[in-house]
Amino acid sequence: MATLGDLERSVMTLLWDGGESLSANEVRDRLDEDLAVTTVLTVLSRLEKKSMVARERSTRPHRYSATASREEHTVEMLNEVLGTASDREAVLARFIGGISDAEAAALRRMLDSE
Amino acid sequence: MIPLAVFLAALALVLAVVLPPLISRARFRTRSPWAAMLLWQAVALAGGLSLIGAPLVYGLSPFGATLHTALATMLELLVAGDFAALVGLHVHPAHVFALCLAVLLGLHLLLTLLRTYVRVLASRRRHRDLVRLLSTPADRTDAAGPHAELGEDVAHVIEHEAPLAYCLPGRTGGRSLTVVSRGLLDQLSPEELSAVVAHERTHLQQRHHLLTMAFDAWYRALPWLPTTRHGREAVLELTEMLADDGALRGHSRTALLRSLALSSSEAGEDDAGTGAAHRAQGATSGAGGTVITTARLQRLLVPPPALPRSAVVAVVLASATLLAGPTAVLLVV
Structure with missing residues (x-):
């Protein structure tokens, strides 16, 4: 079972390597693990609190991107x-x-x- | 009370100006870094106390015969707002000024310490987040390559070519991190790397960040006082010596020295470039070798004899006296 820390690392890797903004669903689909969207959202909001990702609120669903490379x-x-x-x-x-x-x-x- | 104020002022002068340059050069620090560390902590605390105590005692002198009664009288008058009584007590503006100075200095030192603490905690949290996201724990994957046998010496590996090793203290031991860079892993043999990790772990185990934080804060609070800068440098140097000693308990002197030599930023490059650098510094001697002047390296190359027990006892007693002196004066008189 991957820890939250591992998941944060995987999500960041995804956002860094992809170079584009992704929705929570897209993040889930691209991760190797089979996760609930709520888990992905938890991880994304933790990363947002650490100001590692920025959330684009004008779109539905919200899209997330890395704040810096x-x-x-x-x-x-x-x-x-x-x-x-x-x-x-x-x-x-x-x-x-x-x-x-x-x-x-x-x-x-x-x-x-x- | 005036003689007491003069005594505290003289003590503050000695502790803040006279002693620090002597201690930071004293030879005994390389023979017993922990004794020197104890002395530094005592000098800083006693220095701060007497620096605040001197104006406080002077300012309170018209209010009573002893510090205790004077303080009580002064507070009573202050609460009652009875400023007319000040004339009767022969309170001079200089006394009021001294009291304000003592209060402001005390608050300034305390608040700077608090602010430093809060800021350091925040920047550590941020740094820890970054390390966790950007590094691979050396025990988990094959990130460590030939160093995978490090076993319980878990270190985080960051992908960067500069040879680096450092530690990030956490409030609990479990949150502390030791970080090594890819550049360092590539340069060092497993034994050398393990000596580096042992050095960093000693920093964490002995909580060196707590010993240096107060000195960081004093430097920030009083940057114009040369002592605060010297003290900070000296205490940092001592923590490195203590960490070296910790590493030497399980590793050879040669492994530690090699790791120090190889982890310099120019290691691995041709020596021609650095050769020019020494000549520029005028530090060459004899057969083209640079003189090693860093006390920390000297004591690793030629270990000095341990400090005799009597000298250690003397340093401990001196530190205790320094701490007890101003405290007793302020509490008892």
């Missing part, structure tokens, strides 16, 4: 890890950050010569 979200995520000090508080990401490239290169030479 996979790459754009990855960049957003990495900016927080590699970005300026002020927005790095959320993650502990100094494993590499504290060491300069020059020192890392020196370390590599040192380890290689052993």
